[in-house]
Amino acid sequence: MRQVDSIGGRDLRDMFAAATGWLEKSAPEIDALNVFPVPDGDTGTNMMLTMRSCIEEAYRAPDNSVSAVADYMARGALIGARGNSGVILSQFWRGLAKGMAHKDTLDLSDLVLAFKEAAIMARNGLTNPVEGTIITVASDIAAAVSENGYSGQGQNVVTLMKDVVSAAGASVARTPSLLPVLREAGVVDAGGQGLYTIMEGAMRHLAGEMKEYEFKKPQIIVGDILTRLPKTLSVADEEAYGYCTELVIVGKGLDQKKIRKRLEKKGQSLIVVGDDERVRIHIHSLDPGSVIHYATAHLGTLHQVSIRNMDEQHLDFMEMQKERLPAGDIGIVAVVAGDGLADVFTSLGVSAIVTGGQTMNPSTKDILQAVEHVASDNIIILPNNKNIVATAEQVQTLTNKRVAVIPTKAVPQGVAALLAFDYEANFDSNLELMTRAIGQVKSIEIVRASRAAKIGGWEIKKKQPMGFVDGDLVAVADKLDEVLFKVLSLVETGQASVLPIYYGEGIEQEEAERVSAAVREQYPHLEVEVVRGGQPHYSYLVSVE
């Protein structure tokens, strides 16, 4: 590994020129990380364009001192900043430049200071900093390098940059655990990923490794928690996006606080950054004219004005989302009650969940809304309850999308159908495969009677546990586990290999574990899985697969 003890202005410029090239390679992948429904979405491209402007200015620096070059780079980032992430990145650069002020070259402690200033400045540009984004990654970088101190043997700029990259990577991986919207979309933060990629590019250049990576692409970090597809897409999120408006104002004595205050009411996602002679504004507004008017009438001259229709961007985004669907443009909508079961279904690739089940049947409208919100024109619905099958079938006549209902009458059938989904197969073949899979499981439901009743020779007391197999009542007993064992003894389990037990709302985990252990003991050839279903009504849902 190369050893670098200090860096000058030219080194700084070359490092980040290489980093810009490195970022460019993965800009489309970073764009694809954007979370629905964030409207101005091309994070990767925006950061890349911001960096390009940053590098262009670097060449204009009057001398080769690191402070001069950094100053010009920060200015380049500011005038070229695009999008939310680009503006925050420009703030990051402003902080770096501040930390590098009055320096000819940088040693390790100078770099530690620069990263600290960068993290602070990135955060200051925002009225409402949100954790789990690029600003968290910037702070984690600063914390990691300041903790190390770099006084020991063998430390040099390359090892410091390696530390920066690994801190950034770990921080990006944590973003889904900090920001629920990322968790639900199953992605890491795009801006954070962009910053990581820039730092990685700079480090590889400095370490002399770029040649080795000539044919490689930057890696997209994988979140360190379960990745999932969107859980429920709520119609309430649908609001007008308006126009993403960006401009630079050049004037004298510009007061950012005052500008921010004036613009706050004009829209959302407002960012105001810069100095008293040059201010960059980013805002999502339904009335960009009023923003422009305010700026020209009261502030100064306008530069690099950009107004983009975000509803159009949103449509493009929806198109892009289609590529992330299971395959062949097929989306799956499932009706499920219970947060645990919703997790199970989303983890298996369902595009949207409609909440509902035995005690609360969803309306046709509920299912229709989910169908319309999935970014796919071909939809398969899993009703997972016999009372919902007909409701789901109604949807077919109410939408222009191609909709098919797999008549799953219980949760285990829904899981079996979902598992059989074939990414290589087309719509019709998948219907066939999934429908066939329903017949290959037995669904056991254990539930307490809601009232006293006489059914088919059984005399059932209120709250007494009953056991059903594929909808038929087959056993009644005084205890839940007793019913379960009775039912299992009546079901053919010889051919089965897996037995998941989904325990419901009123059941403690310890109890479910105890019951499952007993099942395991009696049926040693079965792989018994205990999963928290959280479903109301059914104490246990058991699938014999």
Added chain:
Amino acid sequence: MLKIVTDSLSDITSGLAGELGISVVPVYVRFGEKVYRDRVEITTEEFYRRLTHEATLPTTTQPTPSDFAEVYNKLAKETNEILVVTLSSKLSGTYQSAVHAKEMVEGDVRIEVIDSQTVVMGLGVIVISVARAAQAGASLEEAVALVHGAKPRSHAIMSFDTLKYLAKGGRIGRAQGLLGSMLSVKPILTIKDGEISPVTRVRSRAAGIDYLYNFVAGFPRIEELAVEHATTPDEAAALVERLGALYPKEKIHPANVSPVIGTYVGPHVLSVSVLAAP
């Protein structure tokens, strides 16, 4: 006579390479700072042992252009026609190296390089087929046409235990939907358009093996068939025995799944590759 060259990620065994006159250029496998030439300096057993026991995941690196040039120059002494078939350019830069190496060859030799868009024995069966044609006297043009014709007929499918390695390597791509399942599922993957792509998932290892069997049974006529494993020879042998009902089992090519796939899918992979008859 036309000479055939491929890379070690075709999984072609040295015995078969010798028999069919195929030159195999090894890729590099890197564990931390140490670099090994695939199946020359590190055995498959050793690779998978370290894959499961070491904290840092190995990476694979393409052969350099000069690695290919060395082979080309050696072959140029006996032939004036060379056909190179590499693994998918989307999985490795090997194809680029093989192309760049053409400029480093002296003398009057025509070299064609083709990106197979597949890997493991999916690549292997294409190479076997064209090597047989070369032995039968095919020209470079005929062989190029044959490889292009064979690409869509080659199908590789694999069953394995865990997506852990796929996730760690950050190379999930379209398999993202298979990730993070709350139930225990065994993914089935294929190579599609040069990339690793999900097919479906099954609930048990036995069901995975059934899936591989049924996949082969779906082909009316088979030209070449290969069964590969990483660390489970008994399982592979049992599958070969079963496949004997569909295809003469002595003609099934046994092989070890290459490290590049190993870094994706971990040690318990079982893979079947079919070259469907035209």
